[in-house]
Amino acid sequence: MPWRLTLMTTGLLAAALLFAGYRAQQHELTALARSRDALAGQLAQRDRQIAALAQQAQQRMQAEQALHAAQTHAAQTLQTREQRIEREQHEHPIDRAWAATALPADVSRLHQRPAFTRASDYVHWLSDRPPLPDPAQPARH
Numbered sequence: 001m002p003w004r005l006t007l008m009t010t011g012l013l014a015a016a017l018l019f020a021g022y023r024a025q026q027h028e029l030t031a032l033a034r035s036r037d038a039l040a041g042q043l044a045q046r047d048r049q050i051a052a053l054a055q056q057a058q059q060r061m062q063a064e065q066a067l068h069a070a071q072t073h074a075a076q077t078l079q080t081r082e083q084r085i086e087r088e089q090h091e092h093p094i095d096r097a098w099a100a101t102a103l104p105a106d107v108s109r110l111h112q113r114p115a116f117t118r119a120s121d122y123v124h125w126l127s128d129r130p131p132l133p134d135p136a137q138p139a140r141h
Contacts, residue, residue, distance in 0.1 A: 106133060
């Protein structure tokens with residue numbers, strides 16, 4: 001009879017060990033499933049981000065193409081205008097003479113300014129200049 005009791009005790013101990021191993025594996029499997037779900041969520045989020053970035057890149061490329069087309073159109077319009085102005089200046093001697101005259105000193109002075117590196121340089125340059133003539137007074141020519 002003692003050998004039966006030993007056999008039963010050994011069987012119960014083996015069953016308890018198997019059950020404990022089974023529970024540990026169940027916990028590990030649950031943890032792995034949670035980890036898998038978290039990784040799947042991160043992967044889905046990354047896929048959404050990639051799709052959004054691809055859409056932004058496509059929109060940026062379309063905007064660049066539209067900007068390039070507008071720039072080309074503006075350059076062509078400018079060239080056409082310059083050609084027309086040049087043609088009209090050569091057609092009329094009065095216009096040709098007017099275009100050849102020099103600007104008044106006050107106006108040409110407005111076109112002269114040094115290159116600035118800071119806003120304070122510009123303010124200093126403005127404060128050092130002589131004041132502009134009063135527009136209500138007649139021009140000195």
